[in-house]
Amino acid sequence: MRPLDPRLLRYAGATRGLLAGAAGVGLAGTAATIGYAVVLAGLVAHVVRGGSAATMTGGVVALLVIVVARAAIAWYAEYFPRRTAVRMTSQIRRALLTRVTTEDRAAMVDRSPARLINLATTGVAGLETYAARYLPQLVLATMVPLGIVVYLGFQDVESAIVIAVTIPLIPMFMALVGWHTQKTAHRQYRLLDVLAHRFTDVVTGLTTLKAFGRSRAQAELIRRTDAEHKSATMKTLRIAFLSALVLELLATLSVALVAVSIGLRLVSGSLDLHTGLTVLLVAPEAYLALRAVGTHFHASVDGLTAAEAIFAILDQPVCHSGHAAVPSRWTTITLRDIAVQYAGARAPVRLPDFTCRAGDTTLLAGPSGVGKSTALNLIAGVLQSTSGEVLIDATPLDLLERAAWSAQTGYVAQSPYIPAGTVADNIRMLSSGSAERVDHALYVAGLAEFVMQLPRGADTMLREGAPEWSQGQRQRLAIARAVAARPQLLLLDEATSALDHRTEYLVLQRIRQEFAGRTIVIAGHRDATRDVADQVIDLGAVARV
Known part of the structure; x- marks a missing residue:
């Protein structure tokens, strides 16, 4: 857990402006602090020596000007970092969301939705505290003590040596405390992850839990996890208070040495009053900046912990797009020597070599786990193979422009995502179509009669996930969405698994008619899918019909 991770500069350009602004504030603050001490010490020494009030006018005016300047610097030191921190965290959140929405499906399989939500909300919010408080103070803690020691070196060498020797002790103790705090913070963040996971799982399966009378037991489990998280939070706060006490004690003793x-x-009589007062006024400011770093460190440690998890996602290699144009007419899709290693899996998924002909309906059959979904994801270009290649005619898919290939590919999953909105909005999600196109897509998917019976037809509102619909109706809505988009290549991943045999056969026949002359690849193992296929590829033992 480094105080300033270089990856912040890479993923959040606002960090550079934040550091530059903090450096400017540090220089101005150091100059104002020294000027304030010099002028005030001069006024006090003048009074002690019995000087007249009339001769102090210039000094008083200068002091007032410096006080106003320090107030303005203090205001800017609060305002600028907070404003920049919002931009910085926004850039980090955008980079995270862009990464997880464009990464390949193998990485998405290993992503926990609850963890991603936690990182994008609570985690990034904690990073804002780090950016607004800790990071600017870290810059000030570097510049202010250095400037004060240099100034005192010209005024009082002995005091400068005492401060130069004692100041490094504070970062040393901060590092010792930080190592212990890091372990506590990681444990606390793991507990927060567990709490988020459990809460998400319970909410997702609440209907099932209610049906089996297990909702109260799960509520107790969440309550216990929440208590563990609160206990870990209190331990972190206890460490923060104790470390602050240590730093305050060390700084006080150091200033006391200078004062004695x-x-x-x-x-x-070896030191004049004006110089002595100046040193006494300036010395505490050198330690104040470092003490503030320790205070803000504990407030931002959660953000730093979250940043490590975010950067671990952002640093993973991405599935880069090629630049070659997608052929307007291609004849075959070939998978050759394919192996895909999923994170956490003992062995890679290996696929036999096979070819899908353009214009045909190809069925990828085989038992669960043989790699049917993996093959569809590879063809869709949303999964990067560990070895081997996907060929469009003779051109590797990796060399083709990814966006152009995606534009002519439709993909329907076994459990499709249904966003909140009307039935028509869901169908138009991938394309802007007329009401007639929406009605035709519903007909092809076998949903037209059902939707007509709804109170507002295709304008009926659906909640997120369409819980009021059956799984088979949700699958057919996703099929209608793909039909309305009119892709050249349609991939169906167990997309009719929740339908009865008669409805499944009817829908697949209509899809074949709709996509006549275009390519369909189906992953499935039911009889209806075999009945509509031009060729069947058994991924366990390749066979052609």
């Missing part, structure tokens, strides 16, 4: 040295030399 100045007092003894003032008594002996």
Whole structure:
């Protein structure tokens, strides 16, 4: 857990502006602090020596000007980092969301939705505290003490040496405390992940839990996990308070050493009053900046922990798009020597070599786990193989422009996502079509009669996930969405598995008629899918019909 991760500069350009602004504030703040100490010490020394009030006018005016300047610098030091931190966290959140929505499907399989939600919300929000508080203070803690030590080196070498020797002790203790805090923060974040996972799972399966009378038991489990998270949070706060006490004690003792040295030399007459007062006023400011870093560190440790998890996602290799134009007419799709290694799996998924002919309906058959969905994801271009290649005629799919290939590919999953909106909006999600196209897509999917019986027809509102519809109706809605988009290549991944045999056969026949002359690849193992296929490829033992 580094104080400043270089990856912040890569993924959030606003970080550079934040660092530059903090450096400017540091220089101005150091100059104002030294000027304030010099002027105030001069006024006090003038009064002690019995100087007249009339001769102090210039000094008082200068002091007021410096006080106003310090107030303005303090205001800007609060306003600028907060404003920039919002931009910075927005860029990080956008990079995270862009990454997870464009990565290949193998990575998506290993992603936990609850963890992603936690990172994009609570995690990034914690990073805002780091950006607005800790990071600017880290820059100030570097510049202010250095500037003060350099200035005191010209005024009082002995005090400068004392400060230069004692200041490094504070970062050293901060590092020791930070190592312990890091372990606690990681444990706390893991507990927060567990809590998010359990809550998401319970909400998703609440209907099933209710049906089997297990909802109360799950509520108790969430309550217990929440108590563990609260306990971990209190331990982190306890460490923060104790470390703050240690840093305050160390800084106080260091300033005391400087004060005792100045007092003894003032008594002996080896140091003049003006210089001694200036040093006494400036010395605490050198330690204040470092103490503030320790305070803000604990407030931002959750954000730093979340940042590590976010950067782990952002740093993973992406499935890059080629630049070659997609052929307007291609004749074959060939998978050759394919192996896909999923994270956490002991062995890669290996596929036999096979070819799908353009214009045909091809069925990929075989038992569960043999790699049917993997093959469809490879053909769709949303999955990167570990070895082997997908060929469009003789051109590797990796060399083709990814967006152009996706534009002519339709993909329907076994459990499709249904966003909140009207039935018509869901069908038009991939294309802008007329009411007639929507009605035709519903007919092809075998949903026209059902939708006509709804109170508002295709304008009926659906909740997210369409829980009021059956799984088979949701599958047919996704099929209608793909039909309305009119892709050149249609991929159906167990897309009719929830339909009865008669309805499944009817829908598949209509799809074949609708996509006559275009290519359909189906993953399935039911009789209806075999009845409509031009060729059947058994991924366990390749056979052609």
